[in-house]
Amino acid sequence: MHAILEYYHELKKEKLRMVLTMLGVCWGMANIILMLSVGEGLYRELQRGLLSMGKDIVVVWPGQTSKAYAGFPVGRRIRFTTEDLNRIAGQVPLIEEISPEFIRWSETIKDNGHNMDTRITGVLPCWGEMRSMVPEAGGRFINEMDLKRKRRVIFIGNAVRDKFFGSGVNPVGRQIKVSDIPFTVIGVMKKKMQTNSYSGMDENRCSIPASTYSTMFNQKYPNNAVFRPVDRKRSEQAQDAFRKFLASRYKCDPGDDSIANFWDTIKSVETQGKILRGIQIFMGIIGGLTLIIAGIGVANIMYVTVKERTREIGIKMAVGARPVYIISQFVLEALLTVGIGGALGIALGKGMIAIVWALPIENEVMNFIGRPVYSPLLALISSTILTFIGLLTGVFPARKASMVDPVEALRYE
Amino acid sequence: MIVLENVGKQYDMGAIKVLALDGVSLEIGAGEMLAVLGPSGSGKSTLMNLLGCLDTPSSGSYRLDGELVSEMNRTQLAAVRNRKIGFVFQNFNLLGYATAQENVELPLIYARTPTVERRRRAIEMLELVGLGDRVKHRPAELSGGQRQRVAMARALANDPDIILADEPTGNLDSKSGEEIVALFENLHKRGKTLIVVTHDKNVAGHCKRVITLLDGRIDTDIRKGDSNRAAR
Ligand SMILES: Nc1ncnc2c1ncn2[C@@H]1O[C@H](COP(=O)(O)OP(=O)(O)O)[C@@H](O)[C@H]1O
Ligand SMILES: [Mg+2]
Numbered sequence: 001m002h003a004i005l006e007y008y009h010e011l012k013k014e015k016l017r018m019v020l021t022m023l024g025v026c027w028g029m030a031n032i033i034l035m036l037s038v039g040e041g042l043y044r045e046l047q048r049g050l051l052s053m054g055k056d057i058v059v060v061w062p063g064q065t066s067k068a069y070a071g072f073p074v075g076r077r078i079r080f081t082t083e084d085l086n087r088i089a090g091q092v093p094l095i096e097e098i099s100p101e102f103i104r105w106s107e108t109i110k111d112n113g114h115n116m117d118t119r120i121t122g123v124l125p126c127w128g129e130m131r132s133m134v135p136e137a138g139g140r141f142i143n144e145m146d147l148k149r150k151r152r153v154i155f156i157g158n159a160v161r162d163k164f165f166g167s168g169v170n171p172v173g174r175q176i177k178v179s180d181i182p183f184t185v186i187g188v189m190k191k192k193m194q195t196n197s198y199s200g201m202d203e204n205r206c207s208i209p210a211s212t213y214s215t216m217f218n219q220k221y222p223n224n225a226v227f228r229p230v231d232r233k234r235s236e237q238a239q240d241a242f243r244k245f246l247a248s249r250y251k252c253d254p255g256d257d258s259i260a261n262f263w264d265t266i267k268s269v270e271t272q273g274k275i276l277r278g279i280q281i282f283m284g285i286i287g288g289l290t291l292i293i294a295g296i297g298v299a300n301i302m303y304v305t306v307k308e309r310t311r312e313i314g315i316k317m318a319v320g321a322r323p324v325y326i327i328s329q330f331v332l333e334a335l336l337t338v339g340i341g342g343a344l345g346i347a348l349g350k351g352m353i354a355i356v357w358a359l360p361i362e363n364e365v366m367n368f369i370g371r372p373v374y375s376p377l378l379a380l381i382s383s384t385i386l387t388f389i390g391l392l393t394g395v396f397p398a399r400k401a402s403m404v405d406p407v408e409a410l411r412y413e
Numbered sequence: 414m415i416v417l418e419n420v421g422k423q424y425d426m427g428a429i430k431v432l433a434l435d436g437v438s439l440e441i442g443a444g445e446m447l448a449v450l451g452p453s454g455s456g457k458s459t460l461m462n463l464l465g466c467l468d469t470p471s472s473g474s475y476r477l478d479g480e481l482v483s484e485m486n487r488t489q490l491a492a493v494r495n496r497k498i499g500f501v502f503q504n505f506n507l508l509g510y511a512t513a514q515e516n517v518e519l520p521l522i523y524a525r526t527p528t529v530e531r532r533r534r535a536i537e538m539l540e541l542v543g544l545g546d547r548v549k550h551r552p553a554e555l556s557g558g559q560r561q562r563v564a565m566a567r568a569l570a571n572d573p574d575i576i577l578a579d580e581p582t583g584n585l586d587s588k589s590g591e592e593i594v595a596l597f598e599n600l601h602k603r604g605k606t607l608i609v610v611t612h613d614k615n616v617a618g619h620c621k622r623v624i625t626l627l628d629g630r631i632d633t634d635i636r637k638g639d640s641n642r643a644a645r
Contacts, residue, residue, distance in 0.1 A: 002522055009510040315506045318467060319520040319567065320495020322488050406467045410506060 003329050007336050010305070021301050022341035025386075028291030029345020030352065032382050035287030037353055037372035039280025045370025046276055049195030050269050054131045056232045058239060059198055059263040061224045069253040078250050078259040079221040082210065088227075088245050094238035096230045099127035100222030102213050103199055109164065109206070110177040116164050119205045120178060122213025122222075128155070130226055132192065133202065139172045139187025142209050146186075150211040154183040159203035161188045181216060183208065198263065199223070232266050239264070288385060295338070295389040302334050302397035313401050314409025323402035330401050334394025335387070342386040350374055414574070414606065415441040415464065420473035420483075422459050422629075433459040435629040436473070443574065446597070446607040448617040451626035457610045458579055460626065464608060465500050465577045466490045495523050499568025501578035505560045507552040513539060513563045514548040520570045538566035542596060558589025565596055575606045582613055594619055 011018050062079040065072065082100050089098050102122035108115050127133075128141035133155065135141055146153050154176070156164075165171045171185045194201055213219075229238035239262045247254045306313070313326055353372045422434040433456045441447060449457050462468040463475060466482055469490070475483040482493060494500070499520075507516050517535040526534065539548050542562040552560050561581060568576055578597070582590035594616055601607055609616060617623055625633040 006510075013510070311506075312508060315508060316519065316523075317491060318465075318494065318500055318506065320491050320523040320571075321519075322491040322523065324488070325523065407462050410467075410502065 003332050004336070006329065007333050010333065014305075017301060018337065021298055021337055022344065024294035024297045025291070025338050025341025026345040026348060028287075028294035029342045029382065029386060030349040031290040031345075032284060032287035032385065033346060033349030033374065033378065034352055034372065035283040036280060036378045036382065037349070037374045039276075039283040040373040040375060040378060041370035043273070043276040043280055044373055045193070046195060047269060047273060049193045050265070050272055052132050052192040052194045053196055053202070054226070054265060056235075057130050057226055057228050057265050058235060059224055059226050059265070060239075060242060061261045061263075062221065063258045063261050065252050065256055066258040067253040067256045069256070070251045072251065076252075078246055078252060080225065080246060080260075081221060082214075084246070084249060085222070085225055088242060092238065092241040092245065094230055094234055094241050096228045097126045097130065098225055098227035099124035099130065100210055101127065101199075101224050101226060102210060102217070102219055103223045104217060107179050109160075110180070111164065111174070114164075116160075118160050118164075119200060120213070121205055121207045122210040122217075123207050124210055127226060128207070130228055131202070133207070134190045134192070135187035136170070136190045138170055139185075141187055142207060147209045147211050150215055151209060152178075152181060152183045152212055153186045153208065154178060155187045155189065155207045156185060157189050157201075157203040157205050158191045159201070160206055178206075178208070179216060196265075196268070229266075235264055235266050284381075291385065291389060294341070295393045298334060298337055298390075299393040299397060301337075302330060302393060303400065305333070306330060306397045306401040309401075310404060310409045310412040313404045314406050314412065317404070317406040318410060326402040326404075327395075327398040330398030331391065331394035334397070335390040338386060338390035338393065342383070342390075346379070346382070414443045414478050415439070416474075416476040417463075418474045418476075420463065420470045420475060422456070422463065422468070423471045433629055434463070434470070437629070437631055438473075439624070439631065439634075441606065441608065443606055444601075444604050445622060446601040446620050447609070447622045447624060448620035449608065449610045449624050449626060450612070450617060451632070455626040456629040457626055459629075461577050461579045461608070461610055464575075465498050466493045467500070491523075495520055496571060497573050497575060499565075499571075499573045499576045501561070501564050501568050501576065501581045503580040503583040505552070505557075505564045505584075507560060507563055507567075509552055512549050512551055513544060513555070513566075516552070516563055517566045517570050520567060524571050534570060535566070538569050539563070541569070542566045543592075556589070557585050558592055561585060561589070561593055562596070565593070569600075573605075575608070576600060578607070578609045580610050580612065582611065582616060590616070 062077065064078060065074055065076045068074050085098050085100050088095060100123070104120040106117045107120045108117055123142065125142050125144055125147060133141055135155070136158070139155075141155050142153065145151070156171070161167070161169065161171060165174075170188070172187060174185050175182050176185060177183070189202060191203065194203070227238070227242070229235045243257070243260050244254055246252065246259055247256060250259070252259050316326065353374050357371055417437055417439040420434055420437045421432065424431040424433055437460065449460065451457050463470055469485070470483050473483070474481060477493065477497065482490070485493065508519070514532070514535045517538050518531050521531040521534055536545070536548055539545055542565050544559060544562055544566065547555060547559060552563070555563065582593055585593065590613065597607055597609065598619060609620065611617055622634070622636045624631055
């Protein structure tokens with residue numbers, strides 16, 4: 001309490017100097033917060049971009065054998081059918097749900113004489129949820145009834161809608177022709193930020209029930225399948241179980257890795273997450289450098305302060321202040337300077353973030369790098385760094401103060 | 414209570430070594446009122462700093478109430494200064510930004526006296542030195558004599574047994590000086606041990622015992638009403 005009073009005297013006496021020191025810390029703190037928040041925004045946006053292709057899913061393509069087995073030669077194509085996938089769904093508890101994906105790369109869709117070529121996929125209802133195909137308001141994705149009744153219904157990508165019907169148009173309920181067969185539009189995909197894909201972007205594809213697809217096109221084997229493991233941590237085991245099933249069904253070496261090719265998006269997300277965290281830490285370090293420079297400034301000022309206040313230190317020692325007391329006084333002063341500057345810095349940093357959010361920019365770059373995000377964890381991290389710097393800048397000058405020889409100090413002018 | 418044995422203090426000034434005190438042996442009993450005289454540079458301040466535990470001797474030993482002060486570390490010395498010694502300086506050494514009361518509270522803070530008791534004690538001490546109406550004044554708003562009385566109040570705050578004063582009236586006019594001397598008399602009557610460095614014959618005249626230093630040695634040590642004059 002007493003020490004805080006003394007700090008107040010010092011503040012009043014050395015206004016300009018203290019304000020400049022605090023500004024330094026403030027700017028350093030704002031910097032580190034801004035850097036970490038931009039890193040966080042980037043992290044979240046890019047992770048979201050990855051997840052827009054689907055959360056916790058594995059994509060699997062047919063492959064071919066790489067080992068001779070049971071009299072079969074190497075290089076035999078191994079493909080799976082819808083029935084195989086159904087059996088896997090029933091027999092492999094590690095797999096929560098699975099959908100085949102049939103693809104026609106270019107089919108003509110028609111509406112009142114105007115037509116366009118687009119990609120048509122045949123899938124199960126669960127595919128939509130797995131692949132984050134969220135419908136715009138008023139529409140829906142394919143459901144179980146559509147599948148069972150082999151209904152001619154179509155869910156279209158938002159880019160297809162924009163080109164075919166015009167942007168902003170809600171085509172739900174409209175009749176169009178796919179390969180000259182009439183279909184009803186049941187939904188349009190809500191625009192999403194997609195940063196990875198296979199077989200093209202989702203905004204350019206149209207989906208119909210797998211059963212309907214099979215009646216129209218003579219395609220026995222799906223191009224690929226998409227499944228979700230029951231537990232993201234056991235994704236590899238689920239993939240093994242999938243492969244083992246195919247190996248026993250088509251008489252392959254159970255250890256043959258190439259009979260199916262998996263894309264584990266769970267792993268991709270994790271890997272990208274690690275890289276992005278690395279970038280964020282790097283940015284934090286750059287921001288931290290400014291704070292460290294500010295900290296050095298505080299330490300310098302503290303040294304000057306100690307020198308100027310030598311006589312005061314001598315007086316205190318003469319009436320019985322123990323060295324520890326002198327140390328804690330100066331450490332406290334450094335902490336207060338850094339603390340006040342830091343608090344202002346947090347406010348400034350948050351203010352700058354708020355300004356970025358308030359800017360009406362909506363373009364590709366912004367979509368890609370995202371907007372800075374300030375989280376409680378970042379607050380904790382930056383405050384910890386700040387306290388650490390405060391202690392560090394206070395301790396050395398304070399130690400020097402406590403080593404002052406009282407007799408010399410009392411003589412000091 | 415104060416026992417110095419063959420105490421020396423040497424200052425290292427690079428090539429030159431200054432022997433500020435040279436084999437001083439001295440005993441001062443509780444309740445004594447003692448004046449230290451001597452020409453400038455004879456080592457009076459050096460002796461006072463040692464007695465006041467602001468400094469430690471280069472050789473010899475210093476016992477205070479049986480405790481070997483000459484072997485203590487800085488923290489222990491601080492505690493002794495705080496509890497047992499009140500120091501009054503020629504140039505007052507008050508904190509310029511603090512009020513009279515805050516200055517007097519300083520030693521009480523380091524003695525961890527509770528706030529309420531601390532305030533009460535500080536005001537009591539200021540009243541004792543006749544500054545009961547100046548508690549909220551800062552040093553700059555006080556006369557030299559008043560400042561020295563604040564310093565006296567500060568020296569008395571923790572009720573120490575020993576009061577050390579190094580030329581306390583050196584910067585004061587004669588009237589203010591007399592007020593300070595009157596305070597010393599008063600303290601002496603209350604049984605405090607008083608050691609005063611002075612050039613002022615009037616101040617020395619009040620003391621029952623007078624020591625004279627010369628070149629860092631005790632030249633004379635005279636007790637009044639006692640004619641044996643010990644030259645060393
Ligand atoms: N810190 C110091 N460094 C070097 N010499 C000192 C120091 N303090 C005192 N002295 C020397 O010691 C001697 C005694 O000084 P001091 O005790 O201040 O004398 P007095 O108070 O009697 O005038 C002087 O010669 C002085 O120059
Ligand atoms: Mg002197």
